[in-house]
Amino acid sequence: MKEYFDLFLTFARIGGFTFGGGYAMLPMMQRELVEKKQWTTNEELLNYYAVGQCTPGIIAVNTATFVGSKRKGILGAAFATLGMVTPSVIIIMLIASFLKNFADYPVVQNAFSGIRIAVCATILVSIWNLWKKSVKKPLDYIFCIVAFLLSAFTPISPVWIVLLAAAGGIFTNLKKEDNKE
Amino acid sequence: MNLWLLFFEFFKIGLFSVGGGLATLPFLNKLVEKYDWFTSGDLANIIAVSESTPGPLGINMASYTGFTGAGIMGGIIATVGIVLPSYLVILIIASMLQKFNENRYVQTAFAGLRSSVVGLISAAVLGIMELSFIQSGGSGLLELFNWKAIAAFLVLVLLRFRFQKAHPIILIVIGAVVGMAVGGF
Known part of the structure; x- marks a missing residue:
């Protein structure tokens, strides 16, 4: 039982003390999981990240599930995953209920009108970085633009766009490989 | 719900x-x-x-x-x-x-x-x-867009590009302060 709690607490510490989501968590994970606990190696951790990127869900959570399952199977994975998300849920709900009580004050509304603009700026720069990392080949441009147009100007659900993109990726790349052979 | x-x-x-x-x-x-x-x-x-x-x-x-x-x-x-x-x-x-x-x-x-x-x-x-x-109920180019907000946005984007390593919370706090200072966008 002690090991399950250890999994929970270790991941709660990682989730509760790192800002900035999945990638920002990597150094903290290396320190806690590789150096201190020696539950995994740097190489394995990077593998988990690589898989987390191309599987559904949130990367940090996926990594917690991996490490937990390696340590203690299905139940270990559950404790690690719950540990990762628990601080978020508590902190967010405290802030949300606090903000709800003050949302009607003009000062707060003015502040949030400025915050919304700042959020647009942060996301725009995140998108720019993603673009630089992910959109390189001509085909990537087509995928990106088609997904944008479908999502912005048609009522098609993102679910279908994601499925279409995966199918398109398989189709175009396998075809390319076949041509090479 | x-x-x-x-x-x-x-x-x-x-x-x-x-x-x-x-x-x-x-x-x-x-x-x-x-x-x-x-x-x-x-x-x-x-x-x-x-x-x-x-x-x-x-x-x-x-x-x-x-x-x-x-x-x-x-x-x-x-x-x-x-x-x-x-x-x-x-x-x-x-x-x-x-x-x-x-x-x-x-x-x-x-x-x-x-x-x-x-x-x-x-x-x-x-x-x-x-x-x-975009402002609701506006007509014409001048009234359709909230130019004050767009100007603030451009400044914040430049700041963000200049200081990419900085935590986003800093930009969000700047946004909040400016929002309060100008009495809302």
């Missing part, structure tokens, strides 16, 4: 959003159109708070949206919903990690997904930008 429906919608988001927390944004945007759980304005505030608090962005956004829609139970259920699909998927993959990584269907599907997700997120941001930069 129907908690089962909330669970189902977030389960769907967890199952189909690939590529990190921001990838859940297009789906949350869709929920704004589909239900009256929260508005576009709420969503912008939710992102601001989620970027400024510890923890994975996608989890923060799910707990906040669930809480806004249905209180504490809503926050918990949305979080469990978004986590459950990846929990199950990872448990399956964990037993054949190496094979999965090298599988060419996985690799090629991901090649298509990676660039499409950039387009999806861009489209989702348009909805939030519209709220800040």
Whole structure:
């Protein structure tokens, strides 16, 4: 039982003390999981990240599930995953209920009108970085633009766009490989 | 609000959003159109708070949206919903990690997904930008756009590009202070 709690607490510490989501968590994970606990190696951790990127869900959570399952199977994975998300849920709900009580004050509304603009700026720069990392080949441009147009100007659900993109990726790349052979 | 429906919608988001927390944004945007759980304005505030608090962005956004829609139970259920699909998927993959990584269907599907997700997120941001930069009831170019907000936006984008290493919370605090100083955008 002690090991399950250890999994929970270790991941709660990682989730509760790192800002900035999945990638920002990597150094903290290396320190806690590789150096201190020696539950995994740097190489394995990077593998988990690589898989987390191309599987559904949130990367940090996926990594917690991996490490937990390696340590203690299905139940270990559950404790690690719950540990990762628990601080978020508590902190967010405290802030949300606090903000709800003050949302009607003009000062707060003015502040949030400025915050919304700042959020647009942060996301725009995140998108720019993603673009630089992910959109390189001509085909990537087509995928990106088609997904944008479908999502912005048609009522098609993102679910279908994601499925279409995966199918398109398989189709175009396998075809390319076949041509090479 | 129907908690089962909330669970189902977030389960769907967890199952189909690939590529990190921001990838859940297009789906949350869709929920704004589909239900009256929260508005576009709420969503912008939710992102601001989620970027400024510890923890994975996608989890923060799910707990906040669930809480806004249905209180504490809503926050918990949305979080469990978004986590459950990846929990199950990872448990399956964990037993054949190496094979999965090298599988060419996985690799090629991901090649298509990676660039499409950039387009999806861009489209989702348009909805939030519209709220800040387009004025309702305006006519003509001068009144249609909120030029004050656009000017502030450009300055903030430049700041963000200049200081990429800085934590987003700094930009959000600057936004809040400027918003209060000019009496709202």
